[in-house]
Amino acid sequence: MVKGRNSPGKLRTVSLGLFINGIRGIPGKFSLWVERLSEGHFCLLLLSPLILLLTVIIGVPLLGTIWVSFHQYAPTKPWLEYKFTGLANYISLLTDPIFFAALLHSFYFTVLNIVFMLLFAMMGAFLASKQTKGKAIIRTALLVPWATPIAIAGITFKLMYSSEYGVINYLLKSAGFIEEYIPWLLSYSHVFNWMYSAVAMNAVIVAAVWRNIPISTLLLLAALESIPSEYYKVAKVNGANTWQIFRHITLPLIMPAITVVVLWRAITAMRIYGIIETMTGGGPGRLTETLQLLTIRTFFTAKNIGKGSAIATMTMIFTFLIILAYLVFIQYMEKRRK
Numbered sequence: 001m002v003k004g005r006n007s008p009g010k011l012r013t014v015s016l017g018l019f020i021n022g023i024r025g026i027p028g029k030f031s032l033w034v035e036r037l038s039e040g041h042f043c044l045l046l047l048s049p050l051i052l053l054l055t056v057i058i059g060v061p062l063l064g065t066i067w068v069s070f071h072q073y074a075p076t077k078p079w080l081e082y083k084f085t086g087l088a089n090y091i092s093l094l095t096d097p098i099f100f101a102a103l104l105h106s107f108y109f110t111v112l113n114i115v116f117m118l119l120f121a122m123m124g125a126f127l128a129s130k131q132t133k134g135k136a137i138i139r140t141a142l143l144v145p146w147a148t149p150i151a152i153a154g155i156t157f158k159l160m161y162s163s164e165y166g167v168i169n170y171l172l173k174s175a176g177f178i179e180e181y182i183p184w185l186l187s188y189s190h191v192f193n194w195m196y197s198a199v200a201m202n203a204v205i206v207a208a209v210w211r212n213i214p215i216s217t218l219l220l221l222a223a224l225e226s227i228p229s230e231y232y233k234v235a236k237v238n239g240a241n242t243w244q245i246f247r248h249i250t251l252p253l254i255m256p257a258i259t260v261v262v263l264w265r266a267i268t269a270m271r272i273y274g275i276i277e278t279m280t281g282g283g284p285g286r287l288t289e290t291l292q293l294l295t296i297r298t299f300f301t302a303k304n305i306g307k308g309s310a311i312a313t314m315t316m317i318f319t320f321l322i323i324l325a326y327l328v329f330i331q332y333m334e335k336r337r338k
Helices: 008-021 028-035 039-068 088-094 097-129 135-147 150-160 167-174 199-225 229-237 242-270 274-279 291-301 305-337
Strands: 071-073 082-084 188-192 195-198
Touching (some): 039 071, 097 291, 135 199, 150 167, 150 274, 199 242, 242 305
């Protein structure tokens, strides 16, 4: 078989040549060994420096955090003066209502953030994919929230939600929806019988969704534009309506992008800090305090390094469980579809 100009074999040969020529004094046996590698092993070889770097940058601090979580450490004492406490820090968390409140807030924030961000990101992607005159303007406008620093976005939304001079209260009152200004960042309401959810948390979720929509929209937009137009033409010829086209063509083909968006947002939402700190500081009371805020306060305010490391470790475990649950759900839905 004759390979094309941009065939994987030729690209591999070019990459191999650049790889070998870029290293002076490379042994001849090593170059022969590299040439015998399969495509997957060759890619793994090229990625090995990055994998090693990520292992050092992420793996070492991660293992250190887990190790410290089993110890008691006071920063006022000399360095490395640790006292092994076993599971004491974790037992302390499991009996601490503040920890469970922060866990519920993090879970509430993560779930609603993913749902609304995915909804608006899909709407934005479909809108940006349409062949309209304002297509370029829409795509450019999508980058504005992403380019806005988190601190500036948080302060801006805090001013918008102000109960004294906020533009949101002004518009609602002018339209006749409210009679008095609502203290958005100071009040709370019952959402479930067993859980309090701050109105402030919902206000923060709006700001967080606005801030992170661009990346999600661009990922979904790229997936939409990669779908061949012939699929839609054939479906319309066969009499498929808009919903059938979306369900049987669009949704399955953009599902990998949706999975990436959900996993990415689940990871980032569980460690949200900046926008909550600038808007509410975890208040009113502790009604917007998430696991990330609790970790930082335990570390730097309470100076309890061991317990703070335990909270960070538990946050990592809960994030992993959320990701695992979503992947299991996706596999289940794929099996049902088949």
